Amino acid sequence: MAKRKTLRFDYLTIFPEVIHPYVQASMLGRAARKRLLSFHAHNLRRWTHDRHKTVDDKPFGGGPGMLMKPQPFLEALAWLKLRNIKTGRRRTGAARARVIATAANGKPFTHADAARLATRYTRIVFLCGRYEGMDQRILDRLADEVFSIGPYVLTGGELPALVMTDAIARHVPGVLGKEASLAEESWSDGEGEYPQYTRPETWLGIKVPKILLSGHHKDIEAWKKAHRMH
Known part of the structure; x- marks a missing residue:
């Protein structure tokens, strides 16, 4: 090539x-x-x-x-x-x-x-x-x-x-x-970004959504799609 x-x-x-x-x-x-x-x-x-x-x-x-x-x-x-x-x-x-x-x-x-x-x-x-x-x-x-x-x-x-x-x-x-970073980032498929979180799990009393801690990849992908921000 x-x-x-x-x-x-x-x-x-x-x-x-x-x-x-x-x-x-x-x-x-x-x-x-x-x-x-x-x-x-x-x-x-x-x-x-x-x-x-x-x-x-x-x-x-x-x-x-x-x-x-x-x-x-x-x-x-x-x-x-x-x-x-x-x-x-x-x-x-x-x-x-x-x-x-x-x-x-x-x-x-x-x-x-x-x-x-x-x-x-x-x-x-x-x-x-x-x-x-x-x-x-x-x-x-x-x-x-x-x-x-x-x-x-x-x-x-x-x-x-x-x-x-x-x-x-x-x-x-x-x-x-x-x-993969480019393929998954916001707007690569014409849609916006979804909320993302890192450690700690609780900060200023705000908890990371439980679904992101579940390990169920199919459910996590569905959550991401539903929460895209335009």
Whole structure:
């Protein structure tokens, strides 16, 4: 059986220092050391051409705040050999890469999306916005998909990118260690999580449900199914 290629994550951001601590720790860090995953944060200001390294500008038509400009993202993706520098279109040979933008009005990111991205692609590139958002042409021309992690606004796209990274990485064989953990966890079958307990059996006067101590696996599975929380 052929060895699976390392799943590579790239982040185009003006704060690469936000990315590194999370992906170097715990499960993701171990997976990187085993070469199951690799992480590469790129400072978007590298692809600017003025002395202030400007990545934003005022929106046409007025409005509060500043928008991320499209050209630095295009040049970064061209440097990564994923987009044509003149047209912005996908370059030949980039079919196994997926460029994802994070935006509050994007499609809600789901467990199914995480599984699909982990199994279908070998490279995930996140375009991390800041300020009041991105020029719409970034979303229309450079991104393959635009996702949101919830109906709220954050100060930047780095946290959504890391949330999606974590969810995607869990679907890469070997990352969790025990594949049964992925098969049994919440949302793997489209349903939510059930309550779980560990020692001690009684804590602050609250007892673990007797059925979980019974050893009757069929009854325990039925209880778990009945108590899933959506």
